[in-house]
Amino acid sequence: MDLIAVTGATGAVGGRVARALASAGARQRLVVRDPSRAPDLPRAGVRTATYDDPGALEHAFHGAGTLFFVSAAEDAHRLDQHRTVVEAAAAAGVERVVYTSFLGAAPDCTFTFGRDHAATEELLTAAGFRTTFLRDSFYADILPEFVVDGALRGPGGQGRLAAVARADVAEVAVTALLDEAHDGRSYDLTGPRALTLAEVAATISRVQGREVGYVEETLEEAYAAREGFGAPRWMVDGWVSTYTAIAAGELDVVSDAVETVTGHPARSLEDVLGEG
Template structure:
């Protein structure tokens, strides 16, 4: 596979990976799209598709043969996501990948309140230990998710209290990733915190969504006990419910607060606010 492009993009059939792939294609970059099903890979000019999954080391090594720079979107949430990441990182190192650009999470740490941020930290450490060069994009909470978080009554429920987050649009993350992939050498060893331009409480976010969409949206601050009880109806596994609830408790703990200038530094453009995001077409 040495005649295939040396830049590989995972998740090209999804939201973030698809945006990054389109940015690269629009600028004439050759790229290798790593997808589970080659028939679903987007048609993007100088893009070649290769089939693999994160957990299949043998297929991943074949798909990554000849790749120098890898854009690694974190795998879909699953109980074994961290093991999938480890297998894929090992395959990348075995295949000779030189530089991994990984989408992590804001405040990733071994003791982060948000349970999945702990997995992101562990993945970062695994990439560092692999010997490959790295760039980490630590994304704050996605603005794209906010309008979808209401229940049937138009209420966002969760134990965030008055805590704030600095939500970032997926479009800004994609543009930041493209900036890194366009000239990866200058970003080696860097960790970028990708946030929006403002700190928002859930109550303020609900007000902005109401004003921007015409839907009446409100925020109800649950206790932690109420949060677990209200989510019991979904019969989800414990790890997933913990992740849902800890998204909010991380906000309450102040772990998603703070505004970074990294989006502007990478792209030359100010990040998108929630009010602006609500006026933009769905990509």
């Protein structure tokens, strides 16, 4: 079995992928920023690299035929970081890449952070890799983190989203990493049902036993509330466009890709909150 390089192995998705690959007996190399946090797994080596260090990345990827490329955290220079990963993987001789993209990624998508994903898909395609793009909806696991003072607040209108479980994304990723039949495919990864933000709030209330509501904000109110955190404008734009993308209907997508690839239905928001 080819060596698989796994980035983000200390994170929520990458860590699940690394553990599942280990259970499957795969040889892997965990590419991490902090080796002290890397999981101790059989048949897994560890190399240290950041997305800003092309030399370290090329060394980390050397000998791997397949790369699990977890997108970088939001950053003003994220696309530059991704370009560094792509160039290092090409220089190291990587042939296949499974990349965590975003649902509806496009150069002009409303969710501003999604535009980096569209550009990264283009970089990977232009570099000649055999690719699998995992176009994830927002993660169901983090929706409770959007609750502030008992409410989800944002300019989301009556738009809907079918948030996906991180565990489902990881399972699809592992399947794609181990089976070349998924090369050349793009998967929209969603939950089983699209919900309004009011329905998301009601679900959190019911499952977690706390009162959570949805408060519709105007654009002006949304920017004013978030600018108070002192974040740069590009970051605030991303936060606000999380909601405006929902309002625009760009996240109102329900796909059967999780079930098609893994053989089980996608986890619902209730499932994810119950597991937590």
